[in-house]
Amino acid sequence: xxxxxxxxxxxxxxxxxxxxxxxxxxxxxxxxxxxYKQELGKRPQLIIDIRSNVGEKKDQRIAVTLNKTAKHFSxxxxxxxxxxxxxxxxAASSNxxxxxxxxxxxxxxxxKP
Amino acid sequence: NAGVTQTPKFQVLKTGxxxxxxxxxxxxxxxxxxxxQDPGMGLRLIHYSVGAGITDQGEVPNGYNVSRSxxxxxxxxxxxxxxxxxxxxxxxxxxxxxxxxxxQGTRLTVV
Numbered sequence: 001x002x003x004x005x006x007x008x009x010x011x012x013x014x015x016x017x018x019x020x021x022x023x024x025x026x027x028x029x030x031x032x033x034x035x036y037k038q039e040l041g042k043r044p045q046l047i048i049d050i051r052s053n054v055g056e057k058k059d060q061r062i063a064v065t066l067n068k069t070a071k072h073f074s075x076x077x078x079x080x081x082x083x084x085x086x087x088x089x090x091a092a093s094s095n096x097x098x099x100x101x102x103x104x105x106x107x108x109x110x111x112k113p
Numbered sequence: 114n115a116g117v118t119q120t121p122k123f124q125v126l127k128t129g130x131x132x133x134x135x136x137x138x139x140x141x142x143x144x145x146x147x148x149x150q151d152p153g154m155g156l157r158l159i160h161y162s163v164g165a166g167i168t169d170q171g172e173v174p175n176g177y178n179v180s181r182s183x184x185x186x187x188x189x190x191x192x193x194x195x196x197x198x199x200x201x202x203x204x205x206x207x208x209x210x211x212x213x214x215x216x217q218g219t220r221l222t223v224v
Contacts, residue, residue, distance in 0.1 A: 001172070009153070032210055043203065043215040044156070089155055098163050099210055100146055100171065103155040 002027040004092050006104025013080050014112055021107045023090035024072040030092040033066060033073045034101070038087045047088075048075070080111045115139050119204050119216035126194040126223045134189040134219050136204030142214075144207045145187040149173065149200040150218075156203065162187055163209075194223045 003026040013019050025033075034049035050057045050064045050073065057064050061080075066073040077084055087108050091101040120135045138145065146161035148171075158171030162181040176198060178190040187206075191198060201220050207213040 006155075034212065043217050045215070046212045049212065093210075098161060098169060099144065099207075100158055100161050101156075101205075101213055102158070102172075103148075105153060105155045 002030060002092055002094065002102040004090060004102050004104040006090050006107060008107060009105065010108045010110070012110045012112065015080060015082060017080055019075075019077045019080055019084070019109055019111075021075045021088055021090070021109070022072060023074070023092075023104050024070075025092040025102075026071065027092070027094050028068075028071065029094040031095070032093045032099070033064070034091050035064060035075050036089045036091065036103075038089065038106075040086075044089060077109075080109075082111050082113050085109055085111045117204055117206050117214050117216040119202075119219050121219060122217065124219060124221050126191070126221065128194060128196060128223060130194050132191050132194065134191075134202055134204075134221075136187045136189065136216055137185050138187075138204075138206040138214070139185065140206060140214065141184060142206035143184075143209055144213075145181065146171070146205050146213070147177070147179065147187070147189045148203045148205065149198075150203060151200050159189065159202075191221075196223045199223045 006023045031052040036044035037047045038044040063076045087106045090104040117138045147159040148156040160179040162168045204216040205213040
């Protein structure tokens with residue numbers, strides 16, 4: 001089955017700096033790659049996603065890049081703010097696995113004011 | 114729209130007890146799933162369903178049962194609770210491809 005690795009597990013940045021979180025996946029059939037943000041005690045919520053026919057997608061301060069050949073994708077957050085502090089999860093899914101999501105282990109992002 | 118609703122929010126069980134975690138969605142999504150979240154391990158898929166009457170196992174199915182008699186409901190049953198099942202459980206629903214919407218979670222402690 002699919003295996004998703006996520007790095008780093010913790011990331012501390014100064015407010016205004018950029019943050020980058022990286023994920024690799026194992027199943028070449030995976031075709032959908034969402035990123036979720038989870039605040040303490042809350043449910044995961046989608047912040048951005050990308051499909052395998054696209055190399056990059058941007059939404060204001062957030063961008064995701066996908067390299068299908070290398071089987072890795074990354075989340076980029078620019079001009080970080082204290083409210084960006086949370087745990088971020090990457091995930092991958094493919095038609096082979098009923099389109100169910102396989103999640104990475106998560107990255108705890110701390111933005112220091 | 115309520116989205117995905119899970120009950121209860123908190124539960125304490127004794128080892129060996131059984132219980133059912135409820136999940137309901139009002140978005141007419143085909144796909145529903147259950148995940149457990151343990152510290153440092155992300156979310157792991159327990160069981161999932163691609164439509165009423167159809168269920169399948171995920172990564173960590175042992176000790177859990179599911180059924181999907183309607184599009185809206187997808188209950189998760191713990192047959193005989195064990196301390197290793199102490200976790201936060203999330204139900205999610207989605208269309209065939211696209212965003213998964215999560216319930217608010219159930220924090221389960223087995224003593």
